[in-house]
Amino acid sequence: MFYPPVNLFINGEWREGSEGIREDVINPATGKVIGSFAHASIADLDLALKAANAGFQAWQALSAFERSKIMRRAANLLRERAEDIATLLTLEEGKPLAEARMEVNGGADLIDWFAEEARRTYGRIIPSRSPNVTQHAIREAVGPAIGFTPWNFPVSQILRKLAPALAAGCSLIIKGPEETPGSPAAMFKCFEDAGVPAGTLALVFGIPAQISEHCIPNPIIKKVSFTGSVPVGKHLAGLAGQHMKPATMELGGHAPVVICDDADLESACAALIAFKFRNAGQVCISPTRFLVQNGVYDRFVEMFSKAAASLKVGDGSEDGTQVGPMINERRLQAVERLVQDAIERGARVETGGSRIDRPGFYFAPTVLSGMTIDMQIMNEEPFGPVALFMRFSQLKDAIAEAKRLPYGLASYAWTRDSSAIHALSRSIEAGMLTINHLGLALPETPYGGIKESGHGSEGGTEALEGYLNTKFISCSYP
Ligand code: NAD
Numbered sequence: 001m002f003y004p005p006v007n008l009f010i011n012g013e014w015r016e017g018s019e020g021i022r023e024d025v026i027n028p029a030t031g032k033v034i035g036s037f038a039h040a041s042i043a044d045l046d047l048a049l050k051a052a053n054a055g056f057q058a059w060q061a062l063s064a065f066e067r068s069k070i071m072r073r074a075a076n077l078l079r080e081r082a083e084d085i086a087t088l089l090t091l092e093e094g095k096p097l098a099e100a101r102m103e104v105n106g107g108a109d110l111i112d113w114f115a116e117e118a119r120r121t122y123g124r125i126i127p128s129r130s131p132n133v134t135q136h137a138i139r140e141a142v143g144p145a146i147g148f149t150p151w152n153f154p155v156s157q158i159l160r161k162l163a164p165a166l167a168a169g170c171s172l173i174i175k176g177p178e179e180t181p182g183s184p185a186a187m188f189k190c191f192e193d194a195g196v197p198a199g200t201l202a203l204v205f206g207i208p209a210q211i212s213e214h215c216i217p218n219p220i221i222k223k224v225s226f227t228g229s230v231p232v233g234k235h236l237a238g239l240a241g242q243h244m245k246p247a248t249m250e251l252g253g254h255a256p257v258v259i260c261d262d263a264d265l266e267s268a269c270a271a272l273i274a275f276k277f278r279n280a281g282q283v284c285i286s287p288t289r290f291l292v293q294n295g296v297y298d299r300f301v302e303m304f305s306k307a308a309a310s311l312k313v314g315d316g317s318e319d320g321t322q323v324g325p326m327i328n329e330r331r332l333q334a335v336e337r338l339v340q341d342a343i344e345r346g347a348r349v350e351t352g353g354s355r356i357d358r359p360g361f362y363f364a365p366t367v368l369s370g371m372t373i374d375m376q377i378m379n380e381e382p383f384g385p386v387a388l389f390m391r392f393s394q395l396k397d398a399i400a401e402a403k404r405l406p407y408g409l410a411s412y413a414w415t416r417d418s419s420a421i422h423a424l425s426r427s428i429e430a431g432m433l434t435i436n437h438l439g440l441a442l443p444e445t446p447y448g449g450i451k452e453s454g455h456g457s458e459g460g461t462e463a464l465e466g467y468l469n470t471k472f473i474s475c476s477y478p
Helices: 042-061 062-081 082-093 097-120 156-168 180-194 210-216 230-242 267-279 296-310 330-344 394-403 419-429 460-465
Strands: 006-010 012-016 022-027 032-038 133-141 145-148 172-175 201-204 223-229 247-248 255-259 287-293 348-351 366-369 386-392 410-416 432-435 468-476
Touching: 012 201, 022 062, 022 082, 032 180, 032 267, 042 172, 042 201, 042 210, 062 082, 062 097, 062 180, 062 330, 082 097, 082 180, 082 366, 097 156, 097 180, 097 460, 145 156, 145 180, 145 210, 156 172, 156 180, 156 223, 156 460, 172 210, 180 255, 180 394, 210 468, 223 230, 230 247, 255 267, 255 394, 267 296, 267 410, 287 296, 296 366, 296 386, 330 366, 330 386, 386 394, 410 419, 419 432, 432 468
Parallel strands: 145 172, 145 223, 172 201, 223 247, 255 287, 255 410, 287 386, 366 386, 410 432
Antiparallel strands: 006 012, 006 201, 022 032, 133 468, 348 366
């Protein structure tokens, strides 16, 4: 499969970086170089910033109705090109083709939903205390924004920023993922072809720290959004704070899954197996700490491990592959180190537990049981194909363990007991909780974390809020 050279998209043009620097793209399924992408220099970034300012004016000059139509055209183009874009995505990221297709088509649905909302950024009239005074609160786009997005969902992580930003009337510079630049570039082409004005959108790659440190302080940028790890998120939130810029932070998680004695184990197992090993576990909302009540612990661990052991691991481009490789050697080593530490501290390997001896970056789907909280992996996000099992006897103990970590992104529970559902709903410290099914990450529902998992939302009307200012206007008519 041909992997086209990836360039920067600045001011409506696809261009090489001004310093001519390019970097290789690696296929994680083979470890081989498949292509390259251009690096943005400071001069390129300055051009993108200037264009974002002009692009903001051009986008603002269109009515919300027109902007919505352009966005829907982009969504349709994305659907038409989904097969090609998904193929690129799998080549550079490793996930099975079926997952890549879902990501691209789901991305089109995300654009459609925000395109609709673009027409509904209503303000309100507030009754005044005096008959000749009117009070309005209106919503205005914050202005040019910048987003930093990771490699694990190269298309949808960008769209979670781009769709609400455009819907609100903002222009946006994206610093895309250097590991997986091809599918984002192909997705941007859909917006270009749909008629988004030059400068309104930019896609750049390069040295991440250089890009953030140059662009965030620039007065043109009015909003920052980042998806990635907690340490980088804290750094960028600090940088945004120094310059008093609002920031949305989608950071890591370490999601608890509470399985009570009365749970429907078959349904829980079927749902969680697919979700745990999706994208080789490299998902911020991946279910990770499985807290299982004593009465069903042994049965559930056995059922889950058997299902995990039967998953077909391989190159995502091949038919039938259910779990692909990890993104790179660095992430593979990080997971190896965490699993090794757990084993040394007494974890039992139910299945997997090591890398797979073949070219590429493969780690076997792994189930560890008998987890204790002194193990590093129970404290640090594994971000890999590893499920960790721990017993509990009373629901309050499971809730305490669920809340123990500074993360607060996704959480999961299976129980038929309404008082347990009530207790979980009230006590779990997380931005998202789904009970007895997998119900997260729809375009229309809030998506985000609390505590060190970040702040702000990338779903639902809450996502639009992040790109809007409120202006209050009080007028007395003489
Ligand atoms: P990382 O923190 O090194 O990189 C994550 C992203 O941040 C990358 O796209 C990178 O280009 C960017 N980045 C890094 N330093 C930056 C800087 N100074 N300025 C701007 N951007 C910068 O993490 P990684 O090792 O590639 O990925 C693994 C970790 O990332 C996981 O542990 C997980 O917590 C986190 N992650 C979270 C999500 C999510 O959806 N919340 C997605 C992917 C990765």
